């Protein structure tokens with residue numbers, strides 16, 4: 001029996017209840033390779049193999065490859081397809097954002113890649129190694145931080161946490177002490193290295209969590225809401241550090257966040273999920289320029305209720321606001337619609353105080369794509 005069949009039959013025993021819940025209790029929100037590997041049946045683990053066997057590597061540039069992954073929960077009319085035939089590759093040394101509305105399937109997808117949920121079909125290869133056939137080998141270079149900074153050991157100092165997480169990743173902490181010192185300096189934690197984590201601010205704890213994820217030398221990391229609850233400055237520091245690690249050390253990051261600014265700033269590429277499927281997979285830049293729809297903000301003292309109502313009937317109006325500056329109306333339209341809009345305003349004798357094009361941000365694109373999908 002292969003590892004996959006083996007774990008599948010075992011998992012089927014628990015899948016009737018709530019596999020996620022049971023695993024949620026079993027796993028901390030910060031996983032380590034050793035902890036993930038403990039999920040395997042002992043006899044399925046190839047103990048002699050500790051690193052990627054290059055003969056199985058498809059392309060050294062692909063860190064994670066997911067093919068045809070599907071996962072359904074429940075049976076019959078109650079069944080929910082959480083992930084539906086999802087495929088993508090993630091290049092080594094890149095940050096890929098995973099976005100989607102609540103219930104889109106992001107967590108199930110990430111947990112399937114991390115081996116915390118067993119998919120019904122599909123394959124996952126990490127640095128070319130099949131996750132389900134050779135999990136220990138596949139996870140040798142993977143670590144994850146799920147749900148923020150909750151799983152560091154608060155009584156241990158910052159440095160002790162790094163040593164602890166390196167150890168449970170199977171690495172002798174003395175052999176990576178230089179790396180730890182570098183991480184402490186890079187993340188602005190050096191001065192607090194010997195302070196127990198419980199005495200640190202939330203932002204500092206978050207950084208300790210990230211440092212712990214990287215302490216064992218992980219090359220592929222999954223970060224779920226890494227900036228949750230951070231103030232703007234700490235969030236920016238963390239984002240800068242992530243970019244630096246990706247650019248200088250070829251770290252590969254799969255990041256899930258509801259903060260679109262973070263995703264827009266740090267990610268090279270974004271996967272948007274809806275109803276278990278990937279509905280967009282592109283660079284941030286391409287997503288921002290995916291259509292010729294413009295948002296135009298017009299301000300005028302001549303925009304009375306009748307004209308506003310005409311515009312609202314004719315155009316896709318996002319926002320209307322009145323103040324002592326007059327009335328401001330924001331519409332989204334394409335190039336032809338823009339001429340139409342200006343023609344109408346002219347025919348109504350509206351004097352324009354101000355016309356501004358508002359570039360869509362990632363949040364606008366996300367809302368557009370997911371509502372298009374909902375309306376289908």
Ligand SMILES: Nc1ncnc2c1ncn2[C@@H]1O[C@H](COP(=O)(O)OP(=O)(O)OP(=O)(O)O)[C@@H](O)[C@H]1O
Pocket residue numbers: 018019020021073074080081082100101102103104105106107108109
């Ligand atoms: N253990 C489970 N048992 C039954 N249904 C589940 C289970 N886990 C997830 N689901 C369902 O699968 C779908 C996808 O859920 P998932 O948690 O993966 O979405 P998500 O995109 O991570 O959502 P959120 O942003 O709210 O965390 C939802 O309809 C959810 O109710």
